[in-house]
Amino acid sequence: MTALLEDVKEKDKYKRLHDVIDAYKDKPGALIPVMNEAQEIFGYLPFEVQKEISEGLNVPLTKVYGIATFYSRFTLHPAGKYRIGVCLGTACYVKGSSLILDKIKEKLGIDVNETTPDGKFSIDSTRCLGCCGLAPVMMINNDVYGKLSPDDVDKILEKYK
Amino acid sequence: MEMVKVTIDGITKEVPKGYTVLEAAHSMNIHIPTLCYLKDINKIGACRVCLVEIEGAKGLQTSCVYPVSDGMVVRTNTARVRKARKYNVELILSAHDRSCLTCIRNKNCELQTLAEEFNVDEIHFDGDNIHYPIDDLSPSIVRDPNKCVLCRRCIAACNEQTVYAIGINNRGFRSIISPVFGRSLNESPCINCGQCIISCPTGALREKSSIEKVWDALNDPDTHVVVQTAPAVRAALGEEFGYPIGTLVTGKMVAALKRLGFDRVFDTDFAADLTIMEEGNELLKRLENGGPLPLITSCSPGWVKFCEEYYPEFIENLSTCKSPHMMLGAIIKTYYAQKAGIEPEKIFVVSVMPCTAKKYEIERPEMALYGIKTVDAVLTTRELARMIKEANIKFTSLPDEDFDDPLGESTGASVIFGVTGGVMEAALRTVADIVEGKDLDKIDYQQVRGLDGVRESLVTINGMEIKIAIANGTGNARKLLDAIKSGETFYHFIEIMGCPGGCINGGGQPIVPSRIKMDLDVKALRAKAIYEEDAQKAIRKSHKNPQIIKIYEEFLKEPLSERSHHLLHTEYERKELYSSKNNKENKKSATAAK
Ligand code: SF4
Ligand code: SF4
Numbered sequence: 001m002t003a004l005l006e007d008v009k010e011k012d013k014y015k016r017l018h019d020v021i022d023a024y025k026d027k028p029g030a031l032i033p034v035m036n037e038a039q040e041i042f043g044y045l046p047f048e049v050q051k052e053i054s055e056g057l058n059v060p061l062t063k064v065y066g067i068a069t070f071y072s073r074f075t076l077h078p079a080g081k082y083r084i085g086v087c088l089g090t091a092c093y094v095k096g097s098s099l100i101l102d103k104i105k106e107k108l109g110i111d112v113n114e115t116t117p118d119g120k121f122s123i124d125s126t127r128c129l130g131c132c133g134l135a136p137v138m139m140i141n142n143d144v145y146g147k148l149s150p151d152d153v154d155k156i157l158e159k160y161k
Numbered sequence: 162m163e164m165v166k167v168t169i170d171g172i173t174k175e176v177p178k179g180y181t182v183l184e185a186a187h188s189m190n191i192h193i194p195t196l197c198y199l200k201d202i203n204k205i206g207a208c209r210v211c212l213v214e215i216e217g218a219k220g221l222q223t224s225c226v227y228p229v230s231d232g233m234v235v236r237t238n239t240a241r242v243r244k245a246r247k248y249n250v251e252l253i254l255s256a257h258d259r260s261c262l263t264c265i266r267n268k269n270c271e272l273q274t275l276a277e278e279f280n281v282d283e284i285h286f287d288g289d290n291i292h293y294p295i296d297d298l299s300p301s302i303v304r305d306p307n308k309c310v311l312c313r314r315c316i317a318a319c320n321e322q323t324v325y326a327i328g329i330n331n332r333g334f335r336s337i338i339s340p341v342f343g344r345s346l347n348e349s350p351c352i353n354c355g356q357c358i359i360s361c362p363t364g365a366l367r368e369k370s371s372i373e374k375v376w377d378a379l380n381d382p383d384t385h386v387v388v389q390t391a392p393a394v395r396a397a398l399g400e401e402f403g404y405p406i407g408t409l410v411t412g413k414m415v416a417a418l419k420r421l422g423f424d425r426v427f428d429t430d431f432a433a434d435l436t437i438m439e440e441g442n443e444l445l446k447r448l449e450n451g452g453p454l455p456l457i458t459s460c461s462p463g464w465v466k467f468c469e470e471y472y473p474e475f476i477e478n479l480s481t482c483k484s485p486h487m488m489l490g491a492i493i494k495t496y497y498a499q500k501a502g503i504e505p506e507k508i509f510v511v512s513v514m515p516c517t518a519k520k521y522e523i524e525r526p527e528m529a530l531y532g533i534k535t536v537d538a539v540l541t542t543r544e545l546a547r548m549i550k551e552a553n554i555k556f557t558s559l560p561d562e563d564f565d566d567p568l569g570e571s572t573g574a575s576v577i578f579g580v581t582g583g584v585m586e587a588a589l590r591t592v593a594d595i596v597e598g599k600d601l602d603k604i605d606y607q608q609v610r611g612l613d614g615v616r617e618s619l620v621t622i623n624g625m626e627i628k629i630a631i632a633n634g635t636g637n638a639r640k641l642l643d644a645i646k647s648g649e650t651f652y653h654f655i656e657i658m659g660c661p662g663g664c665i666n667g668g669g670q671p672i673v674p675s676r677i678k679m680d681l682d683v684k685a686l687r688a689k690a691i692y693e694e695d696a697q698k699a700i701r702k703s704h705k706n707p708q709i710i711k712i713y714e715e716f717l718k719e720p721l722s723e724r725s726h727h728l729l730h731t732e733y734e735r736k737e738l739y740s741s742k743n744n745k746e747n748k749k750s751a752t753a754a755k
């Protein structure tokens with residue numbers, strides 16, 4: 001039953017995408033607005049969606065993909081159930097937040113803007129989270145973790161497993 | 162033409178208004194170094210190697226995109242300019258895999274040249290290098306992003322071909338040139354034309370080498386190794402040994418192949434004559450039967466794949482003829498094998514081609530005959546030059562030698578297969594004779610020659626009007642096919658070659674640095690060499706080739722016979738732009754992620 005519901009939902013999304021494409025078709029500068037709406041509808045821009053846009057607007061897929069990977073507001077993967085953000089603002093950076101990010105990447109085997117194959121975790125690229133006093137800081141969904149050292153990463157991730 | 166007065170390094174001159182500073186300087190013989198600029202193809206101002214000082218402008222400007230204006234004063238050689246240019250090249254080098262000694266472009270690399278000319282003796286930046294995997298899954302093209310300078314000349318060349326296989330992805334430090342979704346070129350719409358390779362200033366793009374395979378065959382005493390060479394190779398190979406562009410080196414090329422140890426040196430030109438016999442008759446048959454028309458030539462495997470991907474509705478229009486070297490492969494492993502008393506399995510056929518798409522073509526499953534490949538390896542013109550150098554053969558002192566019998570005899574008609582318009586002209590020479598039933602004096606069809614992207618003409622043969630068209634480069638083919646699709650025009654016979662200019666400018670030909678391309682029209686020079694060879698030939702019509710007459714008498718019977726069909730013809734299929742293999746994987750990970 002859930003599979004069926006998922007399928008219906010998915011089809012509905014594609015229908016919405018086609019409506020958007022039809023509305024913008026033949027208008028100059030249609031590509032980016034359509035991509036924005038597609039990102040809204042699907043939450044990310046997978047191969048099939050980009051292919052639909054490419055065919056619908058008659059622009060090469062390489063162009064769609066180039067834009068999708070250039071702007072950070074577009075993502076190629078669905079966000080994970082837990083979205084991790086590590087602050088790379090100046091205060092956090094100085095206190096070694098990049099080491100923490102590296103540790104998380106290594107632990108999960110994914111890069112920024114990617115999602116683990118089981119769909120649990122994704123890493124967002126994050127600027128200042130506005131709690132410099134706690135530097136270095138990371139967030140997992142709405143939970144904030146401060147004054148971190150790379151050794152804390154294991155324990156924290158364990159909580160969400 | 163409206164002119165403006167500009168002063169560059171103290172020299173004042175009038176130049177056309179639309180010129181860039183680079184073009185203006187070039188017209189005054191003032192050299193400005195460039196990297197991303199490629200005449201007629203790429204003009205994007207990305208690399209900042211061509212910086213100059215312009216009076217009144219803030220900061221240094223990229224001359225390759227900066228338009229001239231009246232009264233402009235430019236300085237190209239100040240300390241500030243030199244320092245900035247050098248800084249930019251150093252920056253590029255800091256993120257570059259600087260392994261020149263083992264690089265395919267060693268001594269023919271535009272980045273290396275700049276480093277030398279700018280006197281770069283130290284790299285002052287610590288490049289934080291990402292190491293990218295090399296993509297060598299394509300049968301034709303190898304991509305090494307670690308040697309890429311992000312000049313985008315390849316993208317421009319690919320877009321000019323309207324294939325759009327590669328683009329620039331990600332941003333800033335992580336920018337990379339690649340097909341979409343990290344796919345291999347092999348899983349992209351790439352037609353293997355190699356136009357990107359001959360546009361690349363560095364070693365980031367190269368052909369997939371078959372040199373080792375060929376050495377192995379040559380070293381095996383039990384293998385009978387036969388080589389054939391395409392018409393365009395002889396018009397360009399000399400460039401690799403210092404001859405000026407447009408020098409014919411047919412005799413020396415044959416001599417070199419013999420010294421490399423090939424057991425027989427045959428000429429693909431022979432098979433081009435054979436193609437004309439088959440395709441000329443195919444045209445006549447289609448004209449009689451009322452279609453399908455237009456008939457479109459099929460000797461260019463890049464174009465064929467383009468058609469299968471982007472214009473599948475024209476597949477029925479493609480000639481069923483295999484490309485000439487595939488025909489010759491089939492003839493070598495049947496007719497020749499029989500004559501020479503050698504088992505086909507013991508024969509190894511090598512094609513030397515100006516083309517990278519031929520490497521893909523020999524892997525097409527429908528090309529096999531009784532389960533064996535008819536051509537075993539394809540070498541580009543560049544690869545042949547490398548082998549000649551590796552074997553320490555002094556090319557320039559070689560005598561002229563002749564191709565071997567029986568598959569070495571060819572006509573002027575076959576030679577011109579190497580240039581856009583040539584297949585058309587060769588076909589007309591034969592078709593006209595067949596239709597009129599006599600040996601006509603008319604040989605040259607000037608109206609089909611030239612280098613314009615799309616050309617059309619009307620020829621009248623014995624009162625029959627044949628509308629013909631020629632396109633070179635798949636971008637131009639697209640224009641032509643779109644016009645036909647919209648019903649704007651109609652033709653009976655069309656020649657399409659996948660590369661701009663035809664095979665002479667194929668993706669396997671010697672790479673000419675961008676600064677030389679600013680001065681010389683490489684295509685026109687090589688084409689001239691081809692037409693020279695045609696004019697020198699005693700026989701200039703395919704059906705007059707005595708060996709062709711003989712092979713029909715002894716073996717094939719007549720054009721389009723059952724045996725011809727079996728050996729010399731093939732079929733095509735619609736192809737997806739993006740194969741769905743990865744597609745599924747993509748779906749899987751997407752669902753798993755929910
Ligand atoms: S691409 Fe050029 S600079 Fe880079 S390693 Fe090769 S030869 Fe050297
Ligand atoms: S080989 Fe041709 S089609 Fe393929 S990427 Fe290069 S230019 Fe594009």
Ligand code: SF4
Nearest residue numbers: 309310312313315361
């Ligand atoms: S692959 Fe070659 S042509 Fe393409 S961007 Fe890189 S260096 Fe330039």
Ligand code: FES
Nearest residue numbers: 197206208209225
């Ligand atoms: S910016 Fe002018 S040549 Fe690259």
